[in-house]
Amino acid sequence: MKKTWLTITACLLTVACSSTPTPDCIYNCAPSINIGNNNTNSNNNFGALTEPQRQALLKYLESQVKQQWGDDNYLQAGKHRYVKYFAGYRTRAHIDFDNGKIYVSTIANNATRHTLKQAIEETLLMPADPSQVDLFSDKSIPLNGKPFLLGQVKDHQNQDIQWPWRAGQYADYLIANKLKTQKLQRGTAYYVEIDMVEDHLEQREYQYADLIRQAAKRYDIDENLIYAIVKTESSFNPYAVSHAGAYGLMQVIPKTAGADVFNLVKNKPGIPTKEYLFNPANNIDTGTAYFYILKNRYLKEVQHPTTKHYTMISAYNGGTGGVLATFDVDRKQAMKDLNNLQPNQAYWALTNKHPKAEARRYLEKVLNFQKEFEAM
Structure with missing residues (x-):
């Protein structure tokens, strides 16, 4: 109920909730404009930073501060x-x-x-x-x-x-x-x-209620999942950055998830800039679009919907490769083994056997937050 009120109020303050189009495209489609991007900031014309450039920028900042x-x-x-x-x-x-x-x-x-x-x-x-x-x-x-x-x-x-x-x-x-x-x-x-x-925290949640609602509908992703991811990744801090080079509310890494969304959903060359991903509308759209890719491409062979939900969350943090490596070194065999498990068994494996400790904790944390938002 609380989340519904936030969405309604956000709509009123923005005059009217905009209609939510379907995704531009998914594979092999004509170029299209960005979904939900009203940002005209000229900074977005800057090219995306390479990893060496990003590291050099951080080192310069550190040297000046110290x-x-x-x-x-x-x-x-x-x-x-x-x-x-x-x-x-x-x-x-x-x-x-x-x-x-x-x-x-x-x-x-x-x-x-x-x-x-x-x-x-x-x-x-x-x-x-x-x-x-x-x-x-x-x-x-x-x-x-x-x-x-x-x-x-x-x-x-x-x-x-x-x-x-x-x-x-x-x-x-x-x-x-x-x-x-x-x-x-x-x-x-x-x-x-x-x-x-x-x-x-609730005040920040309110700021992004309409953007989250639109992205959830646009990509057919559970709205509560998006809330849970944003809370886990950034505490609804749109200025969030990480040591791995992730930016914004959903902590999108330009060269991985960002590149996939540009190439597979937006049909755009290259990768998004940090300025593009710092824009809240772009960030929520890109992070949610990556869940769409996980659901319909990388993890489409996962059969049970609950198990797929678990693997999507785990893959958002530790990659699809990390999910499959939890079950077998051979990707095809890993998918077979995964589909032979009940959802609770898959959850146990992902929270106890995943190669990365951070990913093991991540799945549990996101699911707990998701339950909180579902109860609102």
């Missing part, structure tokens, strides 16, 4: 953690989505309060579309459109923060009343700590 903060205070963005640097890498914002905390800090010696205030404002008003924000540099954040944190943070007057004047007022209040210091190897950090509202 030069300012020291080796012991290096912090980078993750799946459930937002980290953005500003002002010569001497100021940063850190959002801990698991614990509902926001930290904005600076080690700048000159104009400390002004620098900190600007970083607080940019953090509170950062856009809901992460493709506009460069997480891997110290560039400022463009403040336009609906703030991502709207509804997830209240100011000192218990008001939502949507406009620059209110963000500025709250920043002044925090600096005047909540400013803290911490001694570091290379000086002193000045910082403020902001508590997110108790239901911040």
